[in-house]
Amino acid sequence: MSLRKLPEISAARLPTVCAFEPDADAVERWSPGVTAAVSGETTISILDVIGEDYWSGGGVTSKRVAAALRAIGEQDVVVDINSPGGDFFEGVAIYNALRAHPRKVTVRIIGLAASAASVIAMAGDEIQIGKAGFLMIHNSWVMAIGNRHDLADAARTMEPFDDAMATVYSDRAGVEKAKAAEWMDGETWFNGAQALQEGLADSFLSADAVAEDKAKAEAVRGVNATRRIDARLAKTGMPRTERRALLAELKGACTALSRPLRMTLAHWSQPSLRHP
Known part of the structure; x- marks a missing residue:
């Protein structure tokens, strides 16, 4: 046991109606x-x-x-x-x-x-x-x-x-x-x-x-x-499943939107295509 007499925490039963998340x-x-x-x-x-x-x-x-x-x-x-x-x-x-x-x-x-x-x-x-x-x-x-x-x-x-x-x-x-x-x-x-x-x-x-x-x-x-x-x-x-599905969908949408933006930036970064 540890040097201090620390109290034990008993938490053996997981509540069936609860879901724990970070604060x-x-x-x-x-x-x-x-x-x-x-x-x-x-x-x-x-x-x-x-x-x-x-x-x-x-x-x-x-x-x-x-x-x-x-x-x-x-x-x-x-x-x-x-x-x-x-x-x-x-x-x-x-x-x-x-x-x-x-x-x-x-x-x-x-x-x-x-x-x-x-x-x-x-x-x-x-x-x-x-x-x-x-x-x-x-x-x-x-x-x-x-x-x-x-x-x-x-x-x-x-x-x-x-x-x-x-x-x-x-x-x-x-x-x-x-x-x-x-x-x-x-x-x-x-x-x-x-x-x-x-x-x-x-x-x-x-x-x-x-x-x-x-x-x-x-x-x-x-x-x-x-x-x-x-x-x-x-x-x-x-609910957790709905949150994570929504965030995954959002992430996919952001990825799809960022791809043409990156291509546009790469296009205009070429010296021959820059405005004078």
């Missing part, structure tokens, strides 16, 4: 190019959405983290986080895997630890955060479809998950569970100084521990824009 605001505020300046052999990097990512084929899964922990063995572990969150159940599974590690777990919030990623961050025996870093906590949110009985069942299903998260946050911060629940109800954002003040982090990261990979940021810009649109559409209640 729209977190996706918009996430800077995917933020990374660690140096990573060691016992470092686990969580620098993507939590769970398998439909749009990029990437994402950080509990299976991947468990494999990394097995490879590291009984050594201290550093976990670097810059993630807008994502799949709640994958986040819980990663939290529990880190919680069960027999040696010290140091979590470094190098950019953003939002939603499910903030749950993962709480698995650290020590939590460090960049001065420009952020931590965001909120209630798990869902899309529920059906009559009033289905909606009431969805609310009842989520209550134990929110209660478990409130226990984790309150245990870390040393506050009453009601206070942690209040933070969650308000979808609270903590900057580095506020996270330290409230007890959700232990110390600041040194400035030279954080770097920015501009090439990575540029490479994922288009994917991140699609994620943001998808997250916003999810907030309207549009």
Whole structure:
């Protein structure tokens, strides 16, 4: 077990009426190019959405983290986080895997630890955060479809998950569970100084521990824009299959429109065809 006596989160039953998506605001505020300046052999990097990512084929899964922990063995572990969150159940599974590690777990919030990623961050025996870093906590949110009985069942299903998260946050911060629940109800954002003040982090990261990979940021810009649109559409209640079909159709239309535009630009870029 980890050095701290961390509370376990039990989330075994997947609600039949719910679908989990990354938080729209977190996706918009996430800077995917933020990374660690140096990573060691016992470092686990969580620098993507939590769970398998439909749009990029990437994402950080509990299976991947468990494999990394097995490879590291009984050594201290550093976990670097810059993630807008994502799949709640994958986040819980990663939290529990880190919680069960027999040696010290140091979590470094190098950019953003939002939603499910903030749950993962709480698995650290020590939590460090960049001065420009952020931590965001909120209630798990869902899309529920059906009559009033289905909606009431969805609310009842989520209550134990929110209660478990409130226990984790309150245990870390040393506050009453009601206070942690209040933070969650308000979808609270903590900057580095506020996270330290409230007890959700232990110390600041040194400035030279954080770097920015501009090439990575540029490479994922288009994917991140699609994620943001998808997250916003999810907030309207549009089903996942309909959203993704619509975005795929839009992408195809944009590709078709851009082809003649590129040909026109290439045509007019030839010296003999330029206007005097």
